[in-house]
Amino acid sequence: MAGGVALFGGSFNPIHHGHLIIARAVAERLDLVRLVLIPSANPPHKVGQDLADAADRLAMVRLAIADEPFFEVSDTEIRRRGTSYTILTLEEYRSRLAPGEDLYWIIGGDTISELHTWYRARELVDLCRIVTAVRPGFETPDLSVLQPTLSAAQVERLRRGILETPRVDISATDVRRRVAEGLSIRFLVPEAVREYIERKELYR
Ligand code: ATP
Numbered sequence: 001m002a003g004g005v006a007l008f009g010g011s012f013n014p015i016h017h018g019h020l021i022i023a024r025a026v027a028e029r030l031d032l033v034r035l036v037l038i039p040s041a042n043p044p045h046k047v048g049q050d051l052a053d054a055a056d057r058l059a060m061v062r063l064a065i066a067d068e069p070f071f072e073v074s075d076t077e078i079r080r081r082g083t084s085y086t087i088l089t090l091e092e093y094r095s096r097l098a099p100g101e102d103l104y105w106i107i108g109g110d111t112i113s114e115l116h117t118w119y120r121a122r123e124l125v126d127l128c129r130i131v132t133a134v135r136p137g138f139e140t141p142d143l144s145v146l147q148p149t150l151s152a153a154q155v156e157r158l159r160r161g162i163l164e165t166p167r168v169d170i171s172a173t174d175v176r177r178r179v180a181e182g183l184s185i186r187f188l189v190p191e192a193v194r195e196y197i198e199r200k201e202l203y204r
Contacts, residue, residue, distance in 0.1 A: 002031060004102030006131065007093060009038040009077070009086055011172070012057050013050075014197060015064045016189045018108075018170035022133035023071065025165040026106055030131065036072045037061050040084035050176055052202050054078040063192035087120045090127045101130040109138035114160060116149035125154045132158070133165040154204075181202035 008023055013035070027035045038164055040055045052060075065071040076092060077084040086105065094103055105128045107115075112132045115121055132141075141162075145153050170188050178185050180203055185194055197203060 004129075005034045005036065005093065005097065006030065006032050006104035006106055007036050007038055007074075007089065007128075008106040009040055009084070009089065011051065011054055012061050013172050014057065014175060014189060014193055014202070015169045016172055016175055016193075017187070018135075018168040020064060021168050022108070022165045022192070023106065026104075026131055026133060026163060027070065027167075029163055030102075030104060030154055032104070034072060035070060036074050037065065037083060038074045039078055041078045041081050041133050047189075050203055056196075056200060060196055063196055064190045066192065083119075084098050085119045087118075087124045087127065090124060094127055104131050105129075106131050106133065108133050109162070110137035112138075112162070113141045113143060113145055115158070116146045117123070119142045120189045121149055122151075122154070125150060125158065130158055132162045134162065134167060136167045136169040147164060150189055176203040202204045 006026060008019070010019065012019065023035055023037070026032070039054065039061055043053050058078055061073045065073060077089055080088065090103065090105060097103055107130060109132055115125070115130070118124055119168065143155050143159055146158065150158075175188050177183050178188070179197060185197070189197070
């Protein structure tokens, strides 16, 4: 199973240490050769939230991983514009990989029970291996809701893809709320990201 590439998509509004800690843990567990963070342009489930500009979210991911050569960032979803359909990103990467090279998509434990609502969910689940990082508050996700959109075999594969990663109770919602309330976000996000949020007056 060694040598694969994992894509980690998200709104990263903003990126925080929860994202980075689970990314590292998954990379080690799967013995990956590459891990690519992919900020979404226009997340279908996040309309109406306090969503920073894509350029700012991308810049913050770049700052967060600046000293970590193993992590990459891709602006493919931002360049594509429109709704960020994961399947399109997966198809793009799949077409560039060598045959037999493993392709993973990383999600958190809160997201797994929503997978059946994703565009072309059945194909998506077959195109890659979905890896789910456990998230505090979502330890035992209800996978029964995924059927009948997904087959029993697909749901079973998703269940086997749940990894015991460190539980980090940080969310971007909480980071934004703290900024809006004038509370410190030090230690929740990388220092360079904290400085960027302050300088650009995001989430006030
Ligand atoms: P928000 O609070 O704005 O909904 P978020 O903190 O969930 O944001 P996203 O950018 O939406 O962050 O997350 C991208 C992916 O990372 C999602 O699949 C989400 O489940 C996962 N994720 C985010 N934070 C954590 C965490 N602390 N532990 C495990 N998974 C996480």
